Amino acid sequence: xxxxxxxxxxxxxxxxxxxxxxxxxxxxxxxxxxxxxxxxxxxxxxxxxxxxxxxxxxxxxxxxxxxxxxxxxxxxxxxxxxxxxx
Numbered sequence: 001x002x003x004x005x006x007x008x009x010x011x012x013x014x015x016x017x018x019x020x021x022x023x024x025x026x027x028x029x030x031x032x033x034x035x036x037x038x039x040x041x042x043x044x045x046x047x048x049x050x051x052x053x054x055x056x057x058x059x060x061x062x063x064x065x066x067x068x069x070x071x072x073x074x075x076x077x078x079x080x081x082x083x084x085x086x
Contacts, residue, residue, distance in 0.1 A: 001026050006034070060085040 002019060003026040009016050019025050020037040027035040038046075057080045064070070071079070079085070 001036075003028055003033075005029070009037075057085045 001024050004012070004016065006027055006029045009025075009027050016025060016037060021039045024042070025037045026033050027037065061076065061080070
């Protein structure tokens with residue numbers, strides 16, 4: 001992945017837009033990553049994948065819901081990220 005500093009990204013914004021259409025470009029500040037610029041198409045694909053993943057996890061959690069085993073939202077997401085619904 002190509003990396004640019006915030007100053008480079010600001011100074012060469014047009015080039016940054018072109019590069020991000022070809023692949024992700026990491027932006028750093030003081031040597032630390034702060035952002036990654038990607039194409040709109042890649043972003044939309046990632047969002048679709050995340051939504052599909054979330055729907056699959058919710059479908060697996062439906063058994064808990066159907067059987068009255070309810071938890072609050074933060075607990076559900078903590079359980080999901082910990083692999084409970086894998």
